[in-house]
Each structure stands twice: as C-alpha cells, then as structure tokens.
Ligand SMILES: Nc1ncnc2c1ncn2[C@@H]1O[C@H](COP(=O)(O)OP(=O)(O)O)[C@@H](O)[C@H]1O
C-alpha cells in the first residue's frame with residue numbers, strides 16, 4: 625500500500641483478486657474509456673503508439689511490466705481514486721508513469737495549470753499528454769480520458785508528516801521548501817483550491833505539489849488563507865482519525881507538538897485562519913475536543 629498491483633502480462637494480480645469487491649471497485653475505473661486500462665497489451669500499444677505519453681526514446685520499445693492502482697490508506701474514509709501507475713521498461717531501465725482518469729473538463733484544466741503555469745518549475749509533475757477521444761461522446765454519456773504525467777517518487781505526504789511529528793516519530797520539525805513552493809504557486813496567480821495534505825509529497829528534503837484539477841485563478845489575499853485552511857484543516861482531520869482509531873489521547877507532548885506545527889506553518893506565511901469559513905467547517909467535523917481546542921490555539 626498505497627499502490628496495489630492490478631494486473632500484468634500474466635493476468636489479474638493476486639493482490640487485486642484478494643481484495644474485497646468493495647475495495648476492488650475503489651481501484652477499478654467505471655467506464656474505462658478510451659483505452660481499456662486492464663488490458664496490458666492495449667496499454668503497451670498505447671504507450672508505444674502515442675508520442676509523448678511517457679518518457680523513453682522513440683523507436684525503442686516500452687514494455688509494460690504492471691499496472692497498479694492507488695489505494696488510499698485512510699481510517700474509516702471510503703475514497704475512490706481513479707489513478708494508476710504504470711510500470712514499464714525501456715532498454716531494461718524501469719520507469720513509472722501516472723495515468724489519471726479524468727473528464728475532459730478536469731483533464732484540460734489540470735493540463736493547463738501544469739503546462740502553462742508550472743512547466744519549467746521544479747516540484748510539480750511534468751504533464752505529458754491528455755489522451756481523450758471525443759468521438760466517444762456520440763455513443764456514451766460519460767467519457768473519460770487519461771492524463772499522463774510524471775510520477776513523483778516520495779517517502780511521505782504532508783498529513784503523514786504532521787502525524788509523524790506529532791506522535792514523536794520525527795525529532796526535528798523542518799519545512800524545507802514548503803514556503804517557497806506555496807509562494808511560487810500563488811505568485812503564478814493560482815489558488816490550488818484543494819490543498820489537502822495528501823497533495824504535498826515529500827521526497828528527501830523537497831516538497832512537491834500535485835492534483836491541480838480544482839484550481840482557481842487567485843484573486844485576493846483570502847485565497848491564500850483558503851489554501852492554508854484546507855491544508856491545516858484536512859491534515860488535522862487525518863490526525864483526528866488516527867488518534868481515534870488508535871485510541872490515543874491528545875495531551876502532553878502530542879498536544880505541544882501539534883500546536884508548534886500549526887504555528888510554524890502559519891507563521892511562515894503570516895496568515896491567521898481562525899475565522900476562515902473553510903477552517904471552521906473542518907473544526908466542525910473534528911471529533912476530538914482537545915484537537916479542536918488546540919487548532920484555534922487557546
Ligand atoms: N504525479 C504523481 N506522482 C506520485 N503520486 C501521485 C501523483 N499523482 C497522484 N499521486 C498519488 O495518487 C493520489 C491521488 O491522486 P490525485 O491526483 O490527488 O487524484 P484525485 O483527483 O483522485 O484525488 C495522490 O494523493 C498521490 O498519493
């Protein structure tokens with residue numbers, strides 16, 4: 625986890641077959657058009673036939689090793705992600721590429737942001753291609769395409785980082801390039817608009833930002849406040865879920881560390897989110913009284 629092998633040249637993977645049908649549905653696309661992602665040969669033909677869909681020298685065959693689906697490791701949250709990781713080889717070198725199933729509107733939107741706003745910037749995935757067959761619209765009501773982009777290798781995401789810090793698995797709190805990354809985002813006139821902890825991925829000492837399909841054009845300073853509210857609010861919700869699941873009390877060192885974290889993030893930007901409506905919505909669903917109190921820094 626979080627990647628579960630779905631299939632390979634040998635057929636459906638045992639990991640996938642072993643899942644309950646409800647969990648299989650989390651991974652399997654509904655109406656997997658325009659390519660059948662489960663057919664590895666078809667996937668390989670697409671990888672080789674469509675220029676620019678993934679890295680590799682032209683004329684050199686890409687061999688698909690396996691297809692994996694994203695399986696979110698959440699506590700009691702039933703989430704579906706139409707996101708795949710294709711493992712392939714080019715001259716023996718093992719490579720990964722992300723294929724994200726999206727509607728035309730969302731795919732075009734995410735492509736626009738990644739291509740026209742962040743193409744030359746590090747720490748955001750390189751967009752390769754949005755593969756969409758509009759001819760299918762004549763026959764089908766709901767047509768999806770696949771957004772192909774760079775796979776960002778990472779060790780942890782922001783909500784896991786907050787959790788690890790809070791429960792003492794990390795000794796020193798470091799934000800590395802987080803401030804620069806978010807300032808860059810905003811300076812390009814983009815409000816991420818879905819800045820959950822799972823969209824910030826840490827590799828070594830660099831944060832990367834993904835999932836731009838909900839972005840909006842940044843219009844006023846409140847937009848930055850909204851982004852930070854979602855980041856802190858959603859990551860706190862994850863912490864709340866973890867604490868509940870493991871029956872851990874929110875007190876002492878844990879409480880101190882959580883407060884330090886939130887203060888440090890907000891201090892970096894000089895932004896107060898306590899009155900933000902998005903943040904208040906998050907507070908409303910956090911079950912732990914202690915966390916709710918700490919989140920508003922009493
Ligand atoms: N380019 C990428 N590199 C590495 N992991 C990714 C990438 N894109 C998505 N993921 C992983 O898949 C998850 C779901 O992808 P996301 O783009 O957020 O799709 P959704 O719209 O379903 O939320 C992310 O939280 C992240 O863990």
Ligand SMILES: [Mg+2]
Nearest residue numbers: 818822823835
């Ligand atoms: Mg997402």
